Amino acid sequence: MLKKIGIPQETARRLSLYLRSLRRLGQQGVDLASSEEITGFLNISPAQFRKDLSYFGGFGKRGVGYEVKVLRKEIEKILGTDVIWKIVLVGVGKLGSALLGYRGFVEFNLQIVVAFDNDPGKIGKIWEGIKIEDISKAKKIIKKNKIKIAILSVPAQAAKELSKELVSYGVKAILNFAPINLVLPKNIFVSNVDMASELESLVYKLKRS
Amino acid sequence: MLKKIGIPQETARRLSLYLRSLRRLGQQGVDLASSEEITGFLNISPAQFRKDLSYFGGFGKRGVGYEVKVLRKEIEKILGTDVIWKIVLVGVGKLGSALLGYRGFVEFNLQIVVAFDNDPGKIGKIWEGIKIEDISKAKKIIKKNKIKIAILSVPAQAAKELSKELVSYGVKAILNFAPINLVLPKNIFVSNVDMASELESLVYKLKRS
Numbered sequence: 001m002l003k004k005i006g007i008p009q010e011t012a013r014r015l016s017l018y019l020r021s022l023r024r025l026g027q028q029g030v031d032l033a034s035s036e037e038i039t040g041f042l043n044i045s046p047a048q049f050r051k052d053l054s055y056f057g058g059f060g061k062r063g064v065g066y067e068v069k070v071l072r073k074e075i076e077k078i079l080g081t082d083v084i085w086k087i088v089l090v091g092v093g094k095l096g097s098a099l100l101g102y103r104g105f106v107e108f109n110l111q112i113v114v115a116f117d118n119d120p121g122k123i124g125k126i127w128e129g130i131k132i133e134d135i136s137k138a139k140k141i142i143k144k145n146k147i148k149i150a151i152l153s154v155p156a157q158a159a160k161e162l163s164k165e166l167v168s169y170g171v172k173a174i175l176n177f178a179p180i181n182l183v184l185p186k187n188i189f190v191s192n193v194d195m196a197s198e199l200e201s202l203v204y205k206l207k208r209s
Numbered sequence: 210m211l212k213k214i215g216i217p218q219e220t221a222r223r224l225s226l227y228l229r230s231l232r233r234l235g236q237q238g239v240d241l242a243s244s245e246e247i248t249g250f251l252n253i254s255p256a257q258f259r260k261d262l263s264y265f266g267g268f269g270k271r272g273v274g275y276e277v278k279v280l281r282k283e284i285e286k287i288l289g290t291d292v293i294w295k296i297v298l299v300g301v302g303k304l305g306s307a308l309l310g311y312r313g314f315v316e317f318n319l320q321i322v323v324a325f326d327n328d329p330g331k332i333g334k335i336w337e338g339i340k341i342e343d344i345s346k347a348k349k350i351i352k353k354n355k356i357k358i359a360i361l362s363v364p365a366q367a368a369k370e371l372s373k374e375l376v377s378y379g380v381k382a383i384l385n386f387a388p389i390n391l392v393l394p395k396n397i398f399v400s401n402v403d404m405a406s407e408l409e410s411l412v413y414k415l416k417r418s
Contacts, residue, residue, distance in 0.1 A: 016410070189414045196317050
């Protein structure tokens with residue numbers, strides 16, 4: 001039984017780690033697992049794990065452990081990844097093409113169905129099983145397939161305009177790799193991944209230590 | 210004059226965005242810039258910009274604006290990227306090889322000097338100007354070059370052991386792309402980039418909206 005409440009971002013992130021652990025255990029043929037077995041690999045404490053699950057009601061049986069398959073499905077349901085989500089990727093540069101082949105997305109039922117670029121040398125090609133279409137077709141393809149999620153891996157200069165266009169086509173959530181803040185309507189969800197800035201903040205900490 | 214105080218993570222992140230903006234303005238030949246010119250592109254408010262800078266003392270002149278080159282150098286000094294930092298990359302899979310070519314790091318004086326892998330088909334190759342060495346040579350190379358920062362782009366299964374080894378060779382900061390929590394001594398800095406989990410948390414928000 002899931003309680004319909006908001007959960008902290010960090011909890012959601014850990015849930016996705018538990019999910020990966022459960023999937024791994026399932027692949028190894030494990031049916032029942034203790035909280036230690038589920039979390040040990042992740043380096044998260046069993047106490048934290050139990051606390052996180054308590055948001056959604058109890059799952060495990062004391063002394064028996066967790067049914068791997070059942071818990072996996074419950075967490076997928078909580079996270080919304082019990083169904084396949086179609087995603088577009090915009091910008092097939094070096095990073096974008098690496099993302100096309102990134103298996104981590106597929107694990108979560110996140111499926112890149114099409115990629116867009118404006119480079120005639122790339123348009124029409126199929127990379128990692130995903131067709132690269134002309135960015136000018138984005139409107140038609142996104143609307144037709146009712147796609148709600150986009151990965152934006154274009155240079156900073158292009159990100160501002162493109163993000164607005166994507167939203168106007170119906171995109172509601174953007175995973176943004178361009179190093180700028182996107183300004184979009186309040187009902188649009190944006191998650192920023194800025195690798196250089198992450199690395200640079202490590203330098204900052206190192207320097208001060 | 211820099212005050213020697215800790216600054217919030219978010220401020221450090223914005224400083225790195227300002228830095229990119231200042232570099233861009235410098236390339237365009239701009240000598241003096243207003244806070245609006247520096248922040249407009251980033252979609253950060255001028256007020257936020259002035260507040261962030263106020264941590265370190267005043268830089269701009271009222272009515273005149275900021276000297277682009279001077280402010281760039283000051284921020285580099287604050288962030289520690291006024292000198293080149295040597296970095297190793299461990300794991301030249303799809304993501305790792307994209308990171309080898311990622312220009313965002315170079316902009317911050319973050320220089321990947323060598324990459325490691327255990328795949329005989331990759332060892333000895335030079336990709337993006339960076340030599341791929343056998344992981345068995347990591348100890349010698351990291352120690353000899355006194356490298357403090359590593360990018361870890363290996364599968365989850367390998368990350369736990371490898372991170373410990375890197376630390377034992379002298380690495381003090383790790384940018385971790387593997388989807389597990391690394392458990393390392395308190396004096397080691399770790400920054401996690403988990404793209405699938407970011408995307409998955411967007412799905413979670415979408416589903417609840």
